[in-house]
Amino acid sequence: MQWSIDSERPVYIQLIEHIQANIISGNFKPGDKIPSVRDLAAEAGVNPNTMQRALAELERMGLIFTNRTSGRYITSDTEVIKKLKERSAMGIIEEFIEKMKQIGFNEEEILELLTKTIKEMRK
Amino acid sequence: MNPILECKSLTKKYGSFTALSNVSLTLDRGKIIGLLGPNGSGKTTLIKLINGLLVPESGSILISGMEPGVETKKIVSYLPEKTYLADWMQVSQVVEFFEDFYENFDSKKAYEMLSDLRIDPKKRLKTLSKGTKEKVQLILVMSRKADLYCLDEPIGGVDPAARDYILNTIITNYNENATVLISTHLISDIEKVLDEVIFIKDGAITLHSSVDDIRLKEGKSVDSLFREVFRC
Numbered sequence: 001m002q003w004s005i006d007s008e009r010p011v012y013i014q015l016i017e018h019i020q021a022n023i024i025s026g027n028f029k030p031g032d033k034i035p036s037v038r039d040l041a042a043e044a045g046v047n048p049n050t051m052q053r054a055l056a057e058l059e060r061m062g063l064i065f066t067n068r069t070s071g072r073y074i075t076s077d078t079e080v081i082k083k084l085k086e087r088s089a090m091g092i093i094e095e096f097i098e099k100m101k102q103i104g105f106n107e108e109e110i111l112e113l114l115t116k117t118i119k120e121m122r123k
Numbered sequence: 124m125n126p127i128l129e130c131k132s133l134t135k136k137y138g139s140f141t142a143l144s145n146v147s148l149t150l151d152r153g154k155i156i157g158l159l160g161p162n163g164s165g166k167t168t169l170i171k172l173i174n175g176l177l178v179p180e181s182g183s184i185l186i187s188g189m190e191p192g193v194e195t196k197k198i199v200s201y202l203p204e205k206t207y208l209a210d211w212m213q214v215s216q217v218v219e220f221f222e223d224f225y226e227n228f229d230s231k232k233a234y235e236m237l238s239d240l241r242i243d244p245k246k247r248l249k250t251l252s253k254g255t256k257e258k259v260q261l262i263l264v265m266s267r268k269a270d271l272y273c274l275d276e277p278i279g280g281v282d283p284a285a286r287d288y289i290l291n292t293i294i295t296n297y298n299e300n301a302t303v304l305i306s307t308h309l310i311s312d313i314e315k316v317l318d319e320v321i322f323i324k325d326g327a328i329t330l331h332s333s334v335d336d337i338r339l340k341e342g343k344s345v346d347s348l349f350r351e352v353f354r355c
Contacts, residue, residue, distance in 0.1 A: 005315055007344035010335035042295045045287070047155055047316050050335065 003044040011046055015054035018044070023063060023074060024085050031076040034064065125188045127152045127271050127302045128173065133182035135168050135326075142168040143326045146182070152270070153299050155316055158306040159345070160323035161353050166306040167204055169323070170273045173304075174201045187270060197226065200269035202261055204276050210249035214242060214259055221263050233266040236292060240285060254281045261289060265296055272303040278312065290316050311346040320345050322352060 005014050022028045034040070041051040055072060058064045062080050066072050075081065100110045128150040135143040143165045150156060158166050171177045172184055175191030186195040208217055214237065221228045237244055240258055248256060257280045264272065272293075278286045286309075294316050297303050307313060314320075314334055322330035329352070337345055 007311065007314070007346065008338060008342060010338040011315060012335055038295060042291055045291065045315055046294070047318055048294060048299075049153065049155075049318050053335075 003046075005044070005046065011050050012054045012057065015044065015046065015051060016057055019054065019058060020063065020084060020088070023081060024088055028074045030074055030078055030081060032074045033070070034072045034074060036071065124152060124300075125185075126150060127187055128304075129183075129185040130169075130172075131183045133169075133172065133184065134180045135165075135172060135177060136180050141326055143172070143179075146326070146328055148321070148328060148331070150271075150302055150304065152302055154318040155293065155297070155303045156305070157310070157313060157317045157320040157345070158304055158323065159308065159310060159320055159349055160306075161308070164323045165326040166323060167275055168326075170201070170275050170304070170306060173271075173273055174199060198270040200264045200267040200272045202264040202272075202274040202277055206256060206260060208248055208260070211247060213245055213247050214251075215244040217248065217259065217263065218244065221266070225267050227268040228263075229266050229268060232296070233262055236262045236266070240288060254285070257281055258285060258289070261292075265292055268298065270301055272297065272301065274303065274305045276307055277305060278307060278309055283312075286312055310349055311344065314345045317345075322349070324353065 003018055005011055019028070028034065035043070037048050037051050037055065040055075041048040044051065055064065059066060059072075062077070063075055063084065064072050065075055097107075097110060100113075105113065126149045128148065130146055130148040133143055133146040133148075134141065146165075146169065158169065160166050168177065172179055173186065173191065175195065184191055187198060189195050212220070218230050218233050218237075221233070222230045234244065237259075240262070242251075242255060242259060242262075248259070251259065257277075261274070261277050264274065278289055281289065290313060293303055293305075305313065305317075317334050319331065319333050320337070321328055334345055337343075337348055341348055
């Protein structure tokens, strides 16, 4: 997945989001070893200290863990990853509902349109 | 460990013009720091003081606890704003020159970077374009294993693709205890790789902060903040 860092928000937060997205999408699988700080930083074109900070934060969240001798890994705890996925889904849904309300749809209409669209997409 | 750079109440005058006025600054090890300010704000003066090319009117500079001199030149790798290399020399001769001169120069690394940027070591400096000459100089400076790198406008004359390569070289090559001080006004190109920025205006430091703190507090990029602070 391509790293894209926008210019307004703190870089380390964007790095956290990017790695989370990779975990959610299955690009990083449970138990996968992740590249070194230096390699990840070079790949993203960011400062290694900032990458370090992002990884420390992900570790605190329980999404990655450090093995003293062999490096960093994605957690094998699928429950944690499932929760992350759900949180991410909630975010997308809330944003969607918010936007739909802004353009003048009420909750029932949103639900109706959503069901209709899903049916159409299945065809 | 002591900080890599400590300036206390540094003042530098050129005749009646005060280029730096009462600058106090401490830089930690292991950081990439942007020295940002408009033209004539004192960036180059500060870097020249650090390198012992100028002497302050008052105040003190300590590099890893030492005053600028022979010992500090061993641990500071300096890219000046202007080239000082003899242009009749071949690139490979300049590499040899640096190898003779600096104990911590790694010519293998220099040749690797030259080949990555497709620069022919057999060419004479005077036959190279301005941008390519700048690349050669930066390669020489980054091929030293130094504690402090002072890069005065390192990316001004090179194309964006080479700029990316150079920034990548900086973030992958510098060692964890080394600090890189980069003066530039091409902020948007480099802010992703910076830990901290220093804003300098009319010879005084107006801001010294981490990049992410600025983005968090101001909700904007360092580039936007710079444009705001230094609006003409």
